[in-house]
Amino acid sequence: MSVRLDDLDRKILRELQRDAGQSLDVIAKTVGSSKTPVWNRIRxxxxxxxxxxxxxxxxxxxLGFEACxxxxxxxxxxxxxxxxxxxxxxxxxxEVLEAHRLAGEIDYILKVRVANARAYDVFYQALISEVKIFNVTALLSMEEIKFSTELPV
Known part of the structure; x- marks a missing residue:
């Protein structure tokens, strides 16, 4: 279900995505409004x-989770x-940060964060001991090129 948002709502959302720890005063000033209307819109x-x-x-x-x-x-x-x-x-x-069910030949994709390859093997052994899986392929990310949690609102 889609929610109707106006330009001010979108500005507020962009600021919250950028840094949700900002005070209402800072967000209001940045989006060109006052504190109470911004608070009401966020609520x-x-x-x-x-x-x-x-x-x-x-x-x-x-924090020591060097392998993705x-x-x-x-x-x-x-x-x-x-x-x-x-x-x-x-x-x-x-260790599983994300899990998605897919269309196509692969049924699921998981994003797993662990300390190293040995820690991944511990995860893998635990996974296959708990549930029957036909095939598992692990791809080590060599470099994170882009990471964002911000939606283009």
Missing amino acids: KMREAGVVGQQTVLLDAES FFVLVRTSEHEAGWQDKFLQVLRDRP
Whole structure:
């Protein structure tokens, strides 16, 4: 469902995406409004589900998570029970930052952050011991060229 947003809403969203820790005063000044209308618009966008939880982005490498793997998963299982188990396993693994179900030859792609290749192998061994998987291909990211959480609003 699409929510109607005007230019001021979009300016507010761009500022929140850039830095959600800014004060309302700073956001209001940047978008050319005052504090109360900005607060009301943010509240309405939260209620409408446009704005979700606020969080902090951490630097993975400085915390020792130097390896990023994209894991391609193919399965021969397509029953609801298998899928429920697989999704629960993914939710329970903190190394899995993202998981997507795909159209095409690959069933799922996972973004996995770990300390190194050995830590990836520990993750992999745990994954295949918990759920039956037909084929797993791991691709090591050599360099992150672009990362953003900002949508083009």
